[in-house]
Amino acid sequence: MYSLLLAIIYIAFISLGLPDSLVGAGWPAMQKDLGVPVAFAGIITMIIASGTIVSSLASERVTRRFGAGAVTAVSVGMTAAALIGFSTSGAFWTLCLWAIPYGLGAGAVDAALNNYVALHYAARHMNWLHSFWGVGASISPFIMSWAISSGRGWSSAYLTIGVVQAALTLALLLSLPLWGTARRRGQGGGAEAAGDGAPPTEDGEHHRTHVPLSQALRIPGVLLILAAFFAYCALEATGILWAATYLVAERGVGAATAAAFASLFLLGITAGRFLAGFVADRIGDRQLIRGGFAVVGIGALLLALPLETDLLALVGLVIAGLGCAPIYPAIIHSTPGNFGRRSSQAIIGIQMAAAYTGSTLAPPLFGAVSTWTGMWILPFFLAALVILGLVMSERLNRLVAAREGAA
Structure with missing residues (x-):
């Protein structure tokens, strides 16, 4: 079960990287179709970045209340919905609207997954997981290139990756029972769970205590x-x-x-x-x-x-x-x-x-x-x-x- 969850997390990190290169790779075609200035790409990326900052700061409270597994599943679901929304957008302002849930979902899942891996897996997995993010980020420009060169258009690339994200959301929802099992094993103090130099896990009640931003x-x-x-x-x-x-x-x-x-x-x-x-x-x-x-x-x-x-x-x-x-x-x-x-x-x-x-x-x-x-x-x-x-x-x-x- 522990290894199965790790495999799902690896897939999740590939999925995290998939959307990150799409705007840059597809913007020349998107800008032309939407009839907006080239510089408007910065507006979309700023909206996404603002959402990720907000959700990252709120991730501690949300994750402690609902758990890393649930937060990851819902956040990936938000990203999937946003990407599918991108694929249906025929105007720039609708892209800006869909960029809001995209940013909020990306920030929350990033913080929740990184903390979960830091607590429960060894240092080697943290490096390999972020390497898998790079795999996803490297694949998406090729998907965009295929969509444009085949005549399907940039929207097809967003739809393809949105469907992939939706499938991952389903897999994450089905895996929710595994997250608790891995957490209990991680609290047992095993080398695989504790990782490199991590201190022994504190009492489980402490993990449910909110740490305010000002206190942190x-x-x-x-x-x-x-x-x-x-x-x-x-x-x-x-x-x-x-x-x-x-x-x-x-x-x-x-x-x-x-x-x-x-x-x-x-x-x-x-x-x-x-x-x-x-x-x-x-x-x-x-x-x-x-x-x-x-x-x-x-x-x-x-x-x-x-x-x-x-x-x-x-x-x-x-x-x-x-x-x-x-x-x-x-x-x-x-x-x-x-x-x-x-x-x-x-x-x-x-x-x-x-x-x-x-x-x-x-x-x-x-x-x-x-x-x-x-x-x-x-x-x-x-x-x-x-x-x-x-x-x-x-x-x-x-x-x-x-x-x-x-x-």
């Missing part, structure tokens, strides 16, 4: 990890959006080559998380975070080197993607160990909000900065975020170590 923010070290998570997601989103433009504008790389290596940045994250899963339990979350930021810094340095050859810049982009890979899963998985299992759902919800805030604000901020300075500043912008994330995470490590030593 006052826990020592929470603001540090929020800053680190913000920095990581900001550099990841900035790299994904602007890497190809930097290679073309500043390094003179051909557009096709730049596009290929920009996609390798995302594929590097996916492959890196898969590889990190094999060593995560031995290395530990702290070393994965520390090493990940350091490797991203090396990649940014290679991007910045003013050499005639472009090879090091291209290699630097791939290295940066590999460095990004373990940071997100390790931050999430370390949350129960750093702050206690009772507070983990509240803190992970806030972390998700910080993540979405960073990934939403940083790319346009860099775009504004680069208009004044030039695109050459990208490696230095990424390096500044690396330094911020590394400093904040190391300060948290010292704080946790001091607390553990005093205990």
